[in-house]
Structure formats: C-alpha cells, structure tokens
Amino acid sequence: MAMNRRDFLKVSAGTSGSLMLSLSLPGCSGMPTGYQQESGKWKPDAWLEITDNDEIHFTLARVEMGQGTYTGLTTLIAEELEVDPEAITPRFAPVAPEYRNPLYKLQLTGGSSSIATSWEPLRAAGASARQMLIMAAARVWQVDAAECSARQGRVIHPNGLDSMRYGQLVELASKEVIRGEVALKQASEWKYIGKQRGRLDARAKSTGAAVYGIDVELPGMVYGVISRPPRYGARVKAFNESEVRAMPGVLDVFEIERGVAVVADKYWRARKAQDALKIEWDNTDALSLSTDEVFASYRRAADEDNGESERSEGDYESAARETGKSESGKIVEAEYSQPYLAHSTLEPMNATAWYRNDSIDVWAPTQAPDLGRIAAARVTDLSPSDVTINTTFLGGGFGRRLTQDYIEEAAAVAFRVKKPVKVIWSREEDTQHDLYRPAMLHRMQAGLDGNQLTGWHHQIVGPQLLDWYVRNAAPAQYPWAPKFMYDTLGKVGLLAEGIATPKDMSAIEGAIEYPYNVDNIDIRHTHTDPGVPVTFWRSVGYSHNGFAVETFMDELAHEAGEDPYQFRRKLLAGQPRHLEVLDRVVRIAGWNKPVAEGRGRGIALFKSFGTFVAQVVEAGVENGAIRVYKVACAVDCGQVVNPRIVEDQIEGGIIFGLTAALYGEITFENGQVNQSNFHDYQLMRQYELPEVTVDIVESTEAPTGVGEPGVPPVTPALGNALFALTGKRQRSLPLKADA
Amino acid sequence: MALSITVNGEQRSLDIEGDTPLLWVLRDELGLKGTKFGCGVGLCGACTVHLNGQPVRSCSTPVASASGGKVTTIEGLAEGGQLHALQDAWIAHGVPQCGYCQSGQLMSAAHLLANNPAPARDDIVAAMTGNLCRCGTYSRIIAAVESVVGTSLGYDAAAAREKS
Numbered sequence: 026m027a028m029n030r031r032d033f034l035k036v037s038a039g040t041s042g043s044l045m046l047s048l049s050l051p052g053c054s055g056m057p058t059g060y061q062q063e064s065g066k067w068k069p070d071a072w073l074e075i076t077d078n079d080e081i082h083f084t085l086a087r088v089e090m091g092q093g094t095y096t097g098l099t100t101l102i103a104e105e106l107e108v109d110p111e112a113i114t115p116r117f118a119p120v121a122p123e124y125r126n127p128l129y130k131l132q133l134t135g136g137s138s139s140i141a142t143s144w145e146p147l148r149a150a151g152a153s154a155r156q157m158l159i160m161a162a163a164r165v166w167q168v169d170a171a172e173c174s175a176r177q178g179r180v181i182h183p184n185g186l187d188s189m190r191y192g193q194l195v196e197l198a199s200k201e202v203i204r205g206e207v208a209l210k211q212a213s214e215w216k217y218i219g220k221q222r223g224r225l226d227a228r229a230k231s232t233g234a235a236v237y238g239i240d241v242e243l244p245g246m247v248y249g250v251i252s253r254p255p256r257y258g259a260r261v262k263a264f265n266e267s268e269v270r271a272m273p274g275v276l277d278v279f280e281i282e283r284g285v286a287v288v289a290d291k292y293w294r295a296r297k298a299q300d301a302l303k304i305e306w307d308n309t310d311a312l313s314l315s316t317d318e319v320f321a322s323y324r325r326a327a328d329e330d331n332g333e334s335e336r337s338e339g340d341y342e343s344a345a346r347e348t349g350k351s352e353s354g355k356i357v358e359a360e361y362s363q364p365y366l367a368h369s370t371l372e373p374m375n376a377t378a379w380y381r382n383d384s385i386d387v388w389a390p391t392q393a394p395d396l397g398r399i400a401a402a403r404v405t406d407l408s409p410s411d412v413t414i415n416t417t418f419l420g421g422g423f424g425r426r427l428t429q430d431y432i433e434e435a436a437a438v439a440f441r442v443k444k445p446v447k448v449i450w451s452r453e454e455d456t457q458h459d460l461y462r463p464a465m466l467h468r469m470q471a472g473l474d475g476n477q478l479t480g481w482h483h484q485i486v487g488p489q490l491l492d493w494y495v496r497n498a499a500p501a502q503y504p505w506a507p508k509f510m511y512d513t514l515g516k517v518g519l520l521a522e523g524i525a526t527p528k529d530m531s532a533i534e535g536a537i538e539y540p541y542n543v544d545n546i547d548i549r550h551t552h553t554d555p556g557v558p559v560t561f562w563r564s565v566g567y568s569h570n571g572f573a574v575e576t577f578m579d580e581l582a583h584e585a586g587e588d589p590y591q592f593r594r595k596l597l598a599g600q601p602r603h604l605e606v607l608d609r610v611v612r613i614a615g616w617n618k619p620v621a622e623g624r625g626r627g628i629a630l631f632k633s634f635g636t637f638v639a640q641v642v643e644a645g646v647e648n649g650a651i652r653v654y655k656v657a658c659a660v661d662c663g664q665v666v667n668p669r670i671v672e673d674q675i676e677g678g679i680i681f682g683l684t685a686a687l688y689g690e691i692t693f694e695n696g697q698v699n700q701s702n703f704h705d706y707q708l709m710r711q712y713e714l715p716e717v718t719v720d721i722v723e724s725t726e727a728p729t730g731v732g733e734p735g736v737p738p739v740t741p742a743l744g745n746a747l748f749a750l751t752g753k754r755q756r757s758l759p760l761k762a763d764a
Numbered sequence: 765m766a767l768s769i770t771v772n773g774e775q776r777s778l779d780i781e782g783d784t785p786l787l788w789v790l791r792d793e794l795g796l797k798g799t800k801f802g803c804g805v806g807l808c809g810a811c812t813v814h815l816n817g818q819p820v821r822s823c824s825t826p827v828a829s830a831s832g833g834k835v836t837t838i839e840g841l842a843e844g845g846q847l848h849a850l851q852d853a854w855i856a857h858g859v860p861q862c863g864y865c866q867s868g869q870l871m872s873a874a875h876l877l878a879n880n881p882a883p884a885r886d887d888i889v890a891a892m893t894g895n896l897c898r899c900g901t902y903s904r905i906i907a908a909v910e911s912v913v914g915t916s917l918g919y920d921a922a923a924a925r926e927k928s
Contacts, residue, residue: 223858224860227859228855231847233838370862370898371862371864452803670858673858673900674861677901708898710893711902712893
C-alpha cells in the first residue's frame with residue numbers, strides 16, 4: 026500500500042499528559058481525536074495512547090479469535106515504537122470509521138486480512154510516535170533530533186548516556202509536528218518482526234482470566250434462551266406462555282422475530298423452563314427440503330444454465346472439439362460435491378445486552394461490531410449511534426461471527442426486559458441454527474492430448490454469500506441511513522454488486538485464480554440458492570474450489586500417466602512462488618521415496634488470500650477408518666511477523682480441513698438439520714492428530730494471510746492420498762474409508 | 765437445596781436446585797468464569813474441573829452430586845501466586861489460540877501428571893483425547909505437557925491438596 030504517511034496521521038495536542046495518535050485510513054472519514062481531561066476518558070477514535078506514567082495502549086481494530094491479531098498487530102506497533110510488545114496493552118476497538126477494514130469498508134475481521142492491511146499503517150503509526158518523542162527530547166536537550174535514538178521506551182541522548190522515558194515526553198511530543206515522511210526501520214534493524222514467538226494473550230488464556238463474550242458479568246444480569254423454529258423460516262403460531270411463566274425463576278416469556286424467548290434469573294432455570302415450552306409453528310414459509318433435493322436442484326440448475334462466465338481464455342469449446350477428434354486425445358469429465366458445514370466454534374453463540382436511557386450496550390464475541398450495531402438498532406427503537414458494541418475475546422470465529430443474528434436476538438430480548446440479559450445458545454442450537462458453509466457442486470471437464478492439458482472447464486454451482494450477508498452489511502456501510510432504508514440498502518447492495526457492495530467472489534474464489542498454464546480456460550458460475558442459510562467459513566470458496574480443482578488435477582495427472590507432482594510442475598512455468606512451495610513440500614515429504622506399505626501419498630497446491638500453500642498427505646485405512654499419518658506443508662505468506670503464529674495457523678487450518686474431510690457434513694430432512702452436538706458433528710480429536718510439518722519460505726514480500734490458507738489444499742491432498750492407496754476416486758466429501 | 769462445596773480450598777455454601785450443573789454454579793454463583801461451557805453433555809471437555817481429585821465434566825455433573833466435595837478449577841491451579849508448571853509451559857509454548865478450550869485442557873493435563881509423573885506420549889494422548897480444540901492446538905498441547913514431564917514441577921500441588 027503506497028501512501029504518504031503524513032496524509033493519514035493526525036496528532037492531537039496533549040493537554041492531558043498523553044499523546045494520542047489517530048490514523049485516518051484512506052477512504053475513511055476523519056473523526057475528532059483527543060482526550061477528555063475532565064472525565065479522564067479515552068477517546069475511542071485513537072489507535073495509540075501513551076500516558077505520562079509510561080502506559081502504552083493500542084486500540085486493536087481486528088478482533089482476536091485465535092488467529093493472533095492481539096500479538097501480531099501489537100508487534101507491528103512495538104517494533105517501530107521501540108518498545109517490547111509486552112509493554113503494550115491492546116484494547117478491543119469500539120465501532121468507529123477509523124477502525125474499518127479498508128478491504129471491505131466495514132469494521133470486520135475476516136478474509137485473513139489483518140496483518141496484510143495493517144502492515145504499513147501500524148508501523149507508520151509506531152514510527153511517527155517514536156519520531157515525535159525523539160523530537161521532543163531533542164528540544165529539551167537542545168541537540169539534533171537526528172542524533173538521538175529510541176530504545177526500550179526511552180529516548181537516548183547523543184552522548185549515549187542520558188535518556189528520558191517516553192512518559193516524561195508525551196506532553197511535549199504531542200505538540201511536535203512531523204514534516205515529510207517518517208522513515209520505517211530497515212528489516213535488518215527489526216527486533217520483533219520475524220522473530221517474536223510468544224503470544225501476548227497466552228497468560229490470560231492459560232489462567233482462565235481471558236474474558237470471552239460468555240463470561241461478561243453485569244449487575245442484576247438475567248439469562249435468556251431462545252427456541253428457534255426447527256425448520257428455517259417457520260413462524261410462531263402459539264405457545265403455552267402461562268405454563269412456562271409459572272416455572273421457577275422465570276421472569277418473562279415472549280415472542281421475538283426469531284422465535285420464543287424465555288428469560289429467567291438463572292441460566293439453568295431458563296433452560297428448564299424452555300424444556301416445558303411447547304410451541305406450535307406455522308410452517309407456511311418454512312424450508313422443507315432434504316439434502317438430496319439440494320444436490321438434485323443444483324444438477325437441474327447446471328443443466329439449464331451454464332452460468333456466468335467468470336474467466337475465459339482462448340476458446341475452450343473448440344479446443345475440446347479438437348482434442349476429442351485427435352487420435353491421442355480425450356475429454357475427461359467429473360462431478361464433485363461438498364456438503365453444508367457448520368462452524369462449531371467452541372464458544373457457542375452468545376451475546377449480552379443492556380437497554381437503558383435510550384441506548385443499548387452490547388457485549389459480544391463478534392467479528393463485525395459495526396454490523397452488530399445495525400443488528401441491535403434493527404430490533405429496538407434506537408439508531409445505530411445509540412448502540413455501543415463492546416467486543417470481547419472470541420472463542421473461535423471461522424466466519425460464523427461475521428453474521429450478527431445472535432446480537433440481534435440479545436438486543437431484542439434486552440429491549441423487552443430492560444435489564445442486562447445474557448443470551449446463550451446451547452451446542453444443539455449452535456449446530457442446528459448455524460449459517461453453513463454452502464453445499465456446492467462442481468462440473469469439471471478437461472481436454473488431454475497425450476499428456477498435454479489442452480483445456481480446462483470448471484462450472485461452479487451454488488449460492489453466493491452476499492445474498493445472505495448484505496442484510497446488515499449494506500446498512501453498516503451507511504450508518505446514517507434511516508432504519509426504514511435497511512431493507513432497501515440490502516437489496517441495492519445486491520442489485521448494484523460491485524458498486525454498493527464488492528463483487529461477490531464467495532462461490533468462485535480460488536477457481537478463477539486457476540494457476541496452471543493452459544491455453545483454453547472456461548470458468549463459470551451457475552448461481553442457484555436453495556434457501557438454506559449460508560455464510561463465510563474458514564476459507565469458504567477456496568475450501569470447496571480447492572477440493573474440486575486439486576482433485577481433478579490429480580485425476581488428469583493419472584489420466585496422463587504422469588506423476589501428480591511433475592504434472593503440476595510442468596504447468597507452472599513463470600510462477601516461481603507456486604513452484605517454490607511445491608518443490609519444497611516434495612522435499613520435506615520425501616515424495617520421491619517409496620511410501621510405507623498400506624499408505625498412500627497425495628499432493629495439492631493452492632493459493633488463497635495471497636498465500637501459497639502446498640501439502641503432501643500420507644494416509645491409510647485402519648480398522649475401517651481413514652487414518653492420516655503425516656501432513657507436510659510448505660507455505661509462502663511473504664514477510665513473517667510471528668513465525669510460531671504462522672505455524673500454528675497453518676497447522677490449525679490443516680486440522681480444520683481434515684475435520685471437514687473426515688467428518689464434516691450437515692444434512693437436512695424435511696427442512697430440519699439432522700446433526701446436533703459433537704457426537705454426530707464430530708471434530709478431530711487429539712488421538713487422530715497426524716505428524717504435521719510446516720515449512721515457511723523466507724520472504725521479504727509484503728505479508729499475506731495465514732488464518733485460512735492452510736485449509737483448502739488438505740482435503741484434496743487427503744483424497745489424492747486415498748486414491749493412490751485404493752485406486753478409487755472419491756468426488757464428494759466427507760471422504761469414506763470404504764469407498 | 766442448601767449445600768456446601770470446597771472450591772479451590774475455600775468452603776462455599778449455596779442454596780440452589782440440586783440438578784443445576786456444577787458448571788453454572790461455578791460460573792454464575794461463584795463467579796469463576798475460567799471454566800467454560802462447550803457442549804452441555806460431556807463431549808468436548810471445555811468444562812473439565814477436578815472433583816475430589818478426579819477430572820469431571822462440570823456441565824453434566826449436578827451440583828448435588830458434588831455436595832461436600834472438593835473442587836479445583838483453573839483458577840485454583842496456581843498455588844500461592846505461583847502458576848502451575850503446566851500453565852508456565854502453556855505460555856512458553858504459546859499453546860492457546862482462541863483459548864476457549866484451554867482451561868479444560870489444562871485441568872485434564874494436570875490430573876494426568878498428578879497421577880502419573882512420567883507419562884509416555886501415548887498416555888498423554890489418551891488423557892487429552894476427551895478435550896476438543898477447534899483451533900487445532902493439539903501438537904502444542906503435547907509438546908507443552910512433555911516439557912513438564914520428568915521435571916519435579918510436574919508434581920501437582922493442587923491435586924495433593926485435593927487428596928489431603
């Protein structure tokens with residue numbers, strides 16, 4: 026990101042003994058910055074605050090859900106500010122335009138974008154603060170600022186002996202004006218970037234002290250549980266209100282848009298009362314489909330409509346005709362499918378809300394606090410500006426907490442009871458009322474002439490996520506719009522795709538970046554939506570496209586009679602970063618050495634969120650179950666900020682992907698979800714853990730994402746390994762041991 | 765019902781329905797939020813605490829059945845301001861990602877070491893298999909436990925107190 030640092034840095038005079046820096050990112054409106062001396066209150070539109078007693082606070086605008094922003098972004102500031110990252114206290118950001126993610130123009134954490142979008146601005150913020158502190162000290166000492174330096178929270182005199190604490194300098198520093206660019210440190214001078222290995226939140230998370238949404242405690246707080254329709258879209262017709270109201274501890278029982286809420290003085294009493302609740306549902310508009318019907322509808326849609334062209338190179342049709350006619354040519358076809366998947370964050374959905382004095386406070390583990398503000402305003406008599414979202418640590422996110430339905434519910438309940446109320450979902454509710462990673466269908470076709478790939482055709486069939494997401498996202502981009510406009514904004518957001526909202530890439534991402542050098546490419550999307558609620562899920566489109574593309578590449582390699590590694594390799598000329606991770610993973614996995622008896626090896630390569638990942642999986646079948654023995658992984662994510670967090674994210678992504686490959690499947694019957702808890706929606710457990718090796722390419726390229734890119738290659742790599750072992754090709758997920 | 769339990773060495777008296785899961789008593793009545801709710805049926809292990817020296821799933825343990833018992837939670841794992849050796853190892857290895865399951869993971873690991881000061885890797889894996897982690901911190905967990913094995917620090921003061 027090229028920008029003049031002067032343009033987005035504003036400094037407010039420190040009347041209070043504290044230096045406030047505020048970044049106005051391009052495209053964001055600037056808000057007044059400062060510190061209110063009277064109230065002693067921190068103004069929420071500041072990024073960095075240094076107090077006269079050397080406390081350093083950093084406003085963390087990307088939420089911490091395990092992916093490491095709390096440590097990584099703080100490290101960027103610390104590096105340039107010349108302090109230990111441990112010396113900085115991160116605070117979760119309130120909702121403000123300054124904290125929007127420039128990629129989405131919304132204040133959301135997703136798309137593996139946090140380090141990439143913060144790399145320049147946060148280092149610039151740290152460097153500018155350091156420069157102003159140095160200038161202030163130089164003024165005191167009457168020396169040249171260029172001869173002073175900063176180290177461990179102090180400015181050092183040119184004599185190398187005298188020094189002043191940052192805290193002593195903040196008031197003076199806040200009056201300094203930087204002219205021109207502030208130089209960032211050279212990579213050779215870095216103390217923390219690329220070296221920092223610890224996690225700043227590890228202690229709080231190892232002692233039980235970290236506060237998640239579910240841990241919020243308020244005076245006089247009551248508890249709400251909600252019975253939602255078993256079939257999506259059903260409405261409440263009647264319920265036994267008086268009977269439930271008479272249950273111990275029950276304070277209120279009432280209908281909200283999303284079901285029937287039971288509020289009690291204790292959580293367990295609310296649950297017991299809910300057990301006694303009998304609801305008659307009006308199923309007129311309810312979902313009635315089964316999963317088989319979803320795939321049947323996808324196939325019909327694919328037959329009827331070959332879809333929007335999303336990438337076209339050369340002329341696939343003629344190339345396929347030619348290949349078909351050629352003596353040595355053949356057309357290879359395959360259909361792939363993937364099921365709906367739940368998120369299963371270990372912290373179930375929950376939110377706490379308190380409606381009082383014409384305002385509402387919400388405490389929630391959310392990935393998108395500005396959308397949460399819209400959600401709370403929507404169900405109360407308030408405007409978004411009357412809604413305060415207090416973000417907590419998130420017990421997992423994976424895209425689930427980008428949708429604010431759980432905040433909407435808590436706000437609706439709080440609006441009625443006028444008391445602080447915490448709404449907690451049970452695991453069953455969390456599983457059955459999730460918004461799922463969409464089920465998808467892929468029709469693949471390719472021309473092979475001898476061992477030459479002559480054409481690539483990929484038809485993706487399924488829904489787009491913005492159809493479901495825009496409801497709160499569009500109003501969040503226009504927070505001044507009156508509430509009666511919300512639905513219109515949602516619709517406009519869809520109609521004017523690319524203008525009001527970005528082009529929806531969710532179905533095609535990863536497919537359209539098909540990296541192999543093939544002359545004739547035709548990639549299409551047939552948009553069809555069976556009405557099952559869907560949303561983002563760790564790597565979303567890349568997850569299902571990765572499986573289809575990289576499994577089909579494996580099929581083609583076998584059809585061509587070539588080694589799957591060599592087959593890919595020869596199609597990647599001129600793509601050094603793809604080649605590097607592919608070659609590396611082959612080395613660390615010992616690809617060219619024979620595999621142990623009863624095991625197969627599979628390879629896959631997939632780039633997502635700017636990051637190149639290649640994996641080799643070694644797997645077999647033991648006691649009627651798939652057993653994954655080893656996963657070797659090479660990753661190029663540009664400059665690494667925290668090597669251990671990169672390893673952890675990639676390994677975590679691998680386990681997330683393997684969980685989906687081995688177990689992940691949400692099915693519907695008559696519009697109702699069949700799975701409910703971890704016995705029938707299983708997660709990988711400790712005893713199943715393969716030996717995972719993550720090799721990170723050293724790079725000085727700008728950093729890219731790591732939260733999601735570990736996921737997409739692992740399902741095809743595992744499927745390809747099983748094919749190598751059994752000779753049977755599996756084209757749908759989850760994979761079966763007895764296929 | 766009126767009952768009393770000793771939690772982290774402190775005797776606590778309560779008047780509450782006996783079928784209330786110990787989890788919600790710890791969290792909402794006693795303010796010990798470190799123990800987490802994950803599944804409600806003992807499948808994920810996020811709510812693991814020690815009851816009379818044994819690891820239990822507090823989400824599916826009625827408080828009545830803990831009456832008169834000794835409970836140790838994540839908040840009681842540290843002793844006299846000194847973190848448990850496993851907690852130090854968790855920090856040094858940077859185990860937690862989202863961190864939500866880690867209280868339960870630590871309580872399972874602490875129970876293992878209190879009863880088997882030198883577990884083999886298979887013992888560790890077996891002891892930790894009941895605790896789910898959605899972020900995939902499994903290999904760091906094993907490494908952190910192994911780093912404590914064989915040191916005298918593996919001895920669990922909290923467990924000793926439970927047995928006393």
